[in-house]
Amino acid sequence: MAEHDLTASVAAWMDPHLVLPVLEFLQERGVYADEEILRGKIRLLGGTNMVDYAMDIHKSxxxxxxxxxxxVARRSEVVERLRALQEAVAPIVAFLSSPQLVQELHADKQYNLHMLQERHQIGPDQIEALYQYAKFQYECGMYSDAADFLSQYRALCTNSERSLSALWGKLAAEILMQNWDVAQEELNRLKEMIDSSSFTxxxxxxxxxxxxxxxxxxFIFFNHENGRNGIIDLFFQDSCCEQEEKEHA
Structure with a gap:
């Protein structure tokens, strides 16, 4: 089976976190020897902040x-960076942790930014820190926290490119948590943003x-109960068909 496996070819173009479940699948199916899979995981994790996981695999x-x-040195760097981000993001996390305060947020993002600055002394630096903190949590494999913070960040973000990046991260986190219904919702939301005329x-x-x-x-359609219909609907839409034709022209 190994001679037909394309993981090594495609992994270089994928988010390292999304390659991990592929390696898990290969290990379960016995496509490669366990030692090869474990070495591959260690190399892959070198591009993430999942140092404890890499250490456990090394020990095994x-x-x-x-x-x-x-x-050991890398772990110290990750812990130090995490503490710095936690300190920077503390004011806005405290705000978002209070249901009563969150009710103050409106659909108008400019209103929210002004309100946060005036009433709670939370400015652009803290909002940017929220994005960095969410991204760092994702890199650490804390996908649930990352998904929550990325959603909260998008409710405040006024930068379209940054909002798009946060949505990609949210989609990846939901896939990795195997929340297929939510992941499909994020997929549709992302598609609408990419297809919109405001795509900058x-x-x-x-x-x-x-x-x-x-x-x-x-990842979603191969696992979702309605995946067969979903993949047909997406892949046979005009915009996607046109992109495939351009890519292979």
Whole structure:
């Protein structure tokens, strides 16, 4: 089976976190020896903040409680960065943790920004810190927290490119948590944003975004109970068909 596996070819173009479930699948099916899969996981995790997980795999692979010095140093860096982000984001997290205060938010984002600044001394720096904190949580494998903070960030964000990036992160987090219904909702929301006339990126970037959306959608459609209909609806829409034709022209 291994000679027909394309994971090594496609993994270089995928989010490392989305490759992890693929490796889990290969391990369960016995496509490769466990040692190969574990080594692959360690290499993959080197591009994330999931240092504790990488350490556990290293211990399992080598049958030892010792870990390399570079892993220990990397863990210290991650913990230090996490603490700095927690401090920076503390005011806005405290606000968002209060249902009574969250009720003050309106659909008008400009109103929200002004209100947060005037009443709670929460400004652009804290809102930017919320994005960085959510992204860091994702890199640490804390997908539930990342999804929540990215949703909250998008409710305040007025930058369309940043909002798009946050939506990609939210979609990935929902996929990794196997929340297929929510993931499909985020997929549809992302598609609407990419297809909208207000999409500020270049036509080439829009093409790439549509193609990436089609690839990421496979995680959902191969697992969702209505996935067969969903994949047909998405892949046979005019915009997606046109993008595939341009990509292979």
């Amino acid at each position: 692979l080598h049958g030892t409680d010792d870990v390399p010095a570079d892993m 990126s270049s036509p080439v970037n829009q093409l790439h975004s549509r193609i990436w959306l089609m690839h990421w959608s496979l």
